[in-house]
Amino acid sequence: MLPSARSLITPTSNALLERALRDKLQRRAETIGSLGELEPLAVRIGLIQNTLKPRFHEPQLVLFAGDHGLAVEGLPAPPGQRTAERALQALTGQLPVAVFATIQGLTLSVVDGGVADRLAPHERLLMRKIAHGTRNARVGPAMSVEQAQAAIRAGMEIGDSLPGNLLACAGIAVGGHESAALVLSRLAGAPVRDFLVSQPDMDPNRLNHLLILTQAAQARHREVIDPVEVLAAFGGFEIAMMVGVMLVAASRRHLIMVDGLPACAALMVASRIAAPVTDYCVFCRSHGHHGLDVALELFQTTALLELGMESSDGTGATLAWPLVRAASALLSEVAEGEDAGPSRPGSIDSQMAAHDTDADWSPSNPA
Numbered sequence: 490m491l492p493s494a495r496s497l498i499t500p501t502s503n504a505l506l507e508r509a510l511r512d513k514l515q516r517r518a519e520t521i522g523s524l525g526e527l528e529p530l531a532v533r534i535g536l537i538q539n540t541l542k543p544r545f546h547e548p549q550l551v552l553f554a555g556d557h558g559l560a561v562e563g564l565p566a567p568p569g570q571r572t573a574e575r576a577l578q579a580l581t582g583q584l585p586v587a588v589f590a591t592i593q594g595l596t597l598s599v600v601d602g603g604v605a606d607r608l609a610p611h612e613r614l615l616m617r618k619i620a621h622g623t624r625n626a627r628v629g630p631a632m633s634v635e636q637a638q639a640a641i642r643a644g645m646e647i648g649d650s651l652p653g654n655l656l657a658c659a660g661i662a663v664g665g666h667e668s669a670a671l672v673l674s675r676l677a678g679a680p681v682r683d684f685l686v687s688q689p690d691m692d693p694n695r696l697n698h699l700l701i702l703t704q705a706a707q708a709r710h711r712e713v714i715d716p717v718e719v720l721a722a723f724g725g726f727e728i729a730m731m732v733g734v735m736l737v738a739a740s741r742r743h744l745i746m747v748d749g750l751p752a753c754a755a756l757m758v759a760s761r762i763a764a765p766v767t768d769y770c771v772f773c774r775s776h777g778h779h780g781l782d783v784a785l786e787l788f789q790t791t792a793l794l795e796l797g798m799e800s801s802d803g804t805g806a807t808l809a810w811p812l813v814r815a816a817s818a819l820l821s822e823v824a825e826g827e828d829a830g831p832s833r834p835g836s837i838d839s840q841m842a843a844h845d846t847d848a849d850w851s852p853s854n855p856a
Contacts, residue, residue: 497740501536501768510535513820524819530771530793531816537744537769538654542821545744545814547653550595551734552579552586552803553644553751555603555727556622557664558631562702564664573606575661575802580611585800589807595657597803600647602640603726617643623724626671626706631724637717640726644733648741656738657773657810659803660727660751666801669754670780671703671723676716676757677787681707684750684780716761731755736762739769746809747772749801753784773809774801 510532518524534543554576557564576599578584582591590597600615601608605622608614619640623631632640648656660669670684681703685696710722720729732755738745739759747756747770759766772785774792778801785792793809 498736498763498765498769500765501533501539501742503536503539506539506541507532507536509541510820513541517819517823527812527816527819530813531819533771534744534813534817535820537742539742543817544821545653545655545817548595548655548657548810549651549653550586550590550597550657550659550803550806551600551647551651552576552597552659552661553600553602553727553730554661555601555665555725555730556605557662557668557725558623558625559627559667559702559706559724560622560664561625562627563698564667564702570663571606572661572663573604573608576601576604576608576614579661579802580613584802586802586804586807589804593807593810595807595810596653599661600727600730602643602730615647617647617730619643619726623668623726626668626723627702627709630710630722631668632721632726632729634718634721636726637721637729640729641717641733641736644730644735645737646733647730648734648737651734654741654743655746655813656734656743657746657748657803657806658731658734658752658755659748659801659806660731660755661802662725662727662751665725665727665751666780667699667703668724669728669751671706672719672728672754673750673757673784673787674703674707675710675713675719675723676761679783679787683783686779688779716758720758725751727751728755728758732759732762735759735766735770739763739766743769744813745770746806746813748774748803748806748809750778750781750784751801753781753788757787771809771813773805 514528554572556572579587580599587597598613598615601618603619603622619636670681673684674681685699713719713722728751731752735745736759772790772792773794793812794805
């Protein structure tokens, strides 16, 4: 499945460049002292961009919206908050994520990957609807494999069209959290309960209801193990599109900011298609949720922020972006009191030159 993804996404590891990046930061530390966790983040960014002087331009925040058939089983959602309403609020600046994106210089777009309702046209709405929501995973596959593949390809096309070299992504969907929990549980071999528990004092009746539904869905699809088939079994369209956009972003050596459990589920599927995609990711959160802690542990990472909010719609990405931008500036903008120097260590300049431009990935023929 998608062999081009495997061939075009390369690991970011480069011992010589990493040593040069650390030496550069050490010289900074001799003057101003260590900047703590900002330094490994700066190294990560330098390795991703393959340079001693990383810079970002035209950063993008993309919110993927879709509805889930599991929602008919009475999944919890904010009062009166259908997916379509949430998407419209993001587009019209009625949500904190939209306001924060504007003041932080992030271009926000919303993708209709499979919203049940019709969304009115908007200049920042990308219409990629595969269907009007997925089916109920408890009684059958949420998507056909063909629909899952179509959604991945739609995400790849979106990634191919986005400007800039930074992608932040998150999901907006009633039922998206539960579908993400099912995907992560199956691919990681972890109990679905681990991803559903929000807090130690979570309402036991609510948790029991979620467990009955998700465990029934697991039993229905107990034999499914292929990552794309798992995605098709449990949904949803917005998760599948994030898989595609992440694969393209990584192929172009762009930084990916992963926000929320659906984005983590998408990354898990993408990593089973092309393992090095995780090299290009940082994790941000504003959502205090035990299940998200477990998801981050799967990737052996921690989040850039821990703010204890209850929002998982990309708000964490907007708040973490200044840290990412500062880490890049630490390498590229802070004067050293002398010639700014080369972008790469001289001895590896020739070996790295071939990787400085975006990979040529044509979404029209990804397979």
